[in-house]
Amino acid sequence: MVSMFDKGKIEGVKTGGAETIVGTSVKLKGNLKSDGDIIIDGIVTGELKTKGSVIIGPNANIIANIKAKDITVSGSVQGNIEATDRLDIMETGRVIGDISANILSISAGALFTGNSKMNDSHREIIQEPVLEEEIEEKNEAK
Amino acid sequence: MYYYIVNPAAGGAKINKIQEKLIARLKRLGIMGEFVKSTGADDVAKLAKLGIERGYKTIVAVGGDGTINEVMNAIIDNDKIVLGVIPTGTTNDLADALGISDWYAATGILASRKIEQIDLGKIANKFFVTSVTIGFDSKISGSRRLSRGNFIEKSRYAFKVFTEAASFKPISAFLKFDNNYEAEADCFNIIISNSQFSPAIKKDKKLNDNLLNTMIITKIPGAKIFKYSYLADSSAIDLPRISVFRSKYIDITTKDPVDVTADGQIITKTPVRISVTDKKLRVIVSRKRKIK
Numbered sequence: 001m002v003s004m005f006d007k008g009k010i011e012g013v014k015t016g017g018a019e020t021i022v023g024t025s026v027k028l029k030g031n032l033k034s035d036g037d038i039i040i041d042g043i044v045t046g047e048l049k050t051k052g053s054v055i056i057g058p059n060a061n062i063i064a065n066i067k068a069k070d071i072t073v074s075g076s077v078q079g080n081i082e083a084t085d086r087l088d089i090m091e092t093g094r095v096i097g098d099i100s101a102n103i104l105s106i107s108a109g110a111l112f113t114g115n116s117k118m119n120d121s122h123r124e125i126i127q128e129p130v131l132e133e134e135i136e137e138k139n140e141a142k
Numbered sequence: 143m144y145y146y147i148v149n150p151a152a153g154g155a156k157i158n159k160i161q162e163k164l165i166a167r168l169k170r171l172g173i174m175g176e177f178v179k180s181t182g183a184d185d186v187a188k189l190a191k192l193g194i195e196r197g198y199k200t201i202v203a204v205g206g207d208g209t210i211n212e213v214m215n216a217i218i219d220n221d222k223i224v225l226g227v228i229p230t231g232t233t234n235d236l237a238d239a240l241g242i243s244d245w246y247a248a249t250g251i252l253a254s255r256k257i258e259q260i261d262l263g264k265i266a267n268k269f270f271v272t273s274v275t276i277g278f279d280s281k282i283s284g285s286r287r288l289s290r291g292n293f294i295e296k297s298r299y300a301f302k303v304f305t306e307a308a309s310f311k312p313i314s315a316f317l318k319f320d321n322n323y324e325a326e327a328d329c330f331n332i333i334i335s336n337s338q339f340s341p342a343i344k345k346d347k348k349l350n351d352n353l354l355n356t357m358i359i360t361k362i363p364g365a366k367i368f369k370y371s372y373l374a375d376s377s378a379i380d381l382p383r384i385s386v387f388r389s390k391y392i393d394i395t396t397k398d399p400v401d402v403t404a405d406g407q408i409i410t411k412t413p414v415r416i417s418v419t420d421k422k423l424r425v426i427v428s429r430k431r432k433i434k
Contacts, residue, residue, distance in 0.1 A: 022325075023385040025360050030323025034388075042385070046323060 019052070024059050038068070040075070058092045071101075073110075080114075144168075144175035144226065144252065145198035147189045147213055149205030156230040157204060160245055164228070167246065171253040175202075180209075190216035200224045200426075202252065206231010207272050211405035215269050218262070218421055226252045226426045233406050235272040241428030251428050259422040261352055263336050263404075265414055270404040271423065273335035274416050276394065277313050277359075280403040281306050312361060314397040315412075319356070319389035327385070331359040334392060334416050352418055356392055358385040391417035 019036025022028050026042035034050040041057035046064050048054060053070040056062060060075030067082040073093035080097045081087060087101035091109035100117040150157055157164075168174045176198070180186045186203075190213045193201050201223055203213040210227060217223040228248040229237035242248045262269045282303055312328035319325070334356045360383045395413040402410050 018386070019388060021384060021386040023358070023360060023383055025383075026325055026327040026358060026385045028323060028325050032323050 018055075020050075022060075056093075065097075143198060144173055144200045144202050145193035145196070146175060146177045146202045146204055146228075147186060147193070147209070148177060148179045149186060149203075149209040149231075150179050152205035152209055152231040154232070160230070164245060164249070167249045168252075171249055173249070173253050175200075186212035187216040194220055194223060198223075200226055202226035202228060204228040204230055207233045207235055207406045210236055211268075211270060211272075211407065214262070214271055214423055218269055218423065221424070224257055224424045224426060228252070231406075236405075239272070240425060241430050247428070252426055254429055256427055256429050257424055258427045259424055261336055262419050262421050262423055263334070263354060263416060264419045265402065265404050265416045266410040268404065268409060269419065269421065269423075271336065272405050273333055274414075275331065275333050275403045276315070276396070276400060276412065277329050277331035278306070278310055279331055279333070280401040280408060281310065313400055315358075316395045317356065317358070317387075318393040319387055320391060322389075325358065325385065325387065327358055327360050329358055329360055330362050330383075331357075332394065333357045333359075336418070353388045353390060354392065354416065354418055356387045356389065358387075359383055360385070391415060 018039045020032065020034050020038045022038075022040045022042040022044060024041045028042060028044045029046055031047045032038070032044070032049070035052065036050065037052040038048065038050050038054045039057065040048075040054065040060045040062065042060060044060070044062045044064055048062075048064050048066045048068070050068045052068065054066055054068040054072070056071070056073045056075045056077060058074045060077075062075065062077045063079060064077075065079045065081075066077065067084075069084050070086045070088075071081055071083045072088045072090065073081070073095055074090040075092070076094040078096045081095065081099045081101075083099075083101035085101070086103040086105070087099060088105045089095055089107065089110040089112055091107040093107070094111045096113045098115045098117070099112070100119060102119050104116065104118060106112055148157055165174070165177075176193075176196075178189045178193075180189055186205075186209055190201055194217065199222060201213060201217055203210045203225065206229065209231060210225070214225060217225065226248075227237050227240060227242055228245050229242055230245055234242075237243075237248070240251075242251055260271070262271060263274065264270070265274055310330075312330055313332075315327060315329045315332060317325045317327075317332070334354050336354060362383065393413070393415050399411040399413075401408045402412060402414050
């Protein structure tokens with residue numbers, strides 16, 4: 001068993017507690033489904049789906065459809081992206097495909113080719129409160 | 143009554159240094175039992191079976207991960223037996239995972255007798271508790287005992303790590319997870335564990351979540367291998383070189399057959415399938431360690 005796991009010697013590596021990590025120079029192929037967060041810095045072809053977040057690093061090259069709660073793209077993605085909450089395409093991000101999100105952010109310098117759709121179903125339509133005096137005024141006007 | 147199986151060679155014969163204190167402590171706690179010592183690799187399993195025949199219900203492995211592995215494989219078909227652990231080995235990863243820091247703490251934990259069930263992994267028809275490794279760690283696993291020896295043994299271990307690091311070539315591996323997705327990489331190390339033995343694996347992973355955690359380390363620069371393997375400093379690994387996956391089983395093939403280590407012992411060569419099983423190990427754990 002590797003000695004790096006000796007107690008008290010593990011602080012050197014920090015991953016933010018992601019459940020799945022595809023590191024640089026790893027090629028992944030197939031359908032990756034998860035309940036937790038995913039970090040990708042390698043090459044992925046297939047499909048990615050998670051209830052958590054997906055962070056796509058600057059070295060990542062992805063040919064896949066992606067569905068997750070929050071998605072951050074700093075690398076290259078060819079495929080459709082569906083963020084049930086937030087999608088951030090960072091300045092080094094390259095996306096070719098259709099995207100949808102509740103909250104969308106595209107940084108200056110990012111490349112995006114495709115259709116975008118903002119879901120507004122989560123936004124509550126808040127009506128201005130009507131004061132009692134205003135109702136009375138309206139009634140008087142009638 | 144407890145049945146203690148001692149591996150006298152474990153951890154550079156550590157038992158010789160602590161034996162008298164250990165027995166005194168066990169007597170004081172009222173959990174003294176029968177002590178048997180193994181004489182060789184296959185002897186541990188034979189002694190465990192002998193203990194079951196004699197009617198013992200608690201069998202305590204006194205040694206490291208290798209000793210625990212042999213005891214566990216011998217008792218696993220008998221669901222009335224409970225395993226206890228007193229860590230005296232070169233690697234004590236299972237004890238760490240169970241919240242057992244050292245032999246002294248282990249005695250108190252045995253006396254308080256909190257029993258939990260943990261998942262077991264399976265490889266090549268053998269069960270494992272802690273982890274399976276393929277790559278550089280398997281290369282040096284046979285020499286790990288030297289790392290806890292005297293100055294000369296430590297120097298020999300350092301030399302071994304240094305020479306292996308100089309000549310080590312990454313292993314071209316192909317991993318298939320649950321038949322859903324495949325990973326391909328040139329690997330420095332592949333580690334499949336049943337718990338959180340790695341900082342790269344989320345901290346709430348349980349010993350009984352019915353999943354295995356696989357960590358792939360693709361590359362460590364030659365100069366940093368020594369820092370990683372001998373000085374146990376994981377900062378030698380660059381984060382982008384780490385990959386982590388979770389699955390019920392993994393099929394691993396390599397370009398050329400390489401050694402596969404389970405619970406610190408070389409047990410087979412690639413290609414291999416590693417999986418979690420339905421079997422559960424009943425083990426005495428620290429009251430501070432919560433397995434949900």
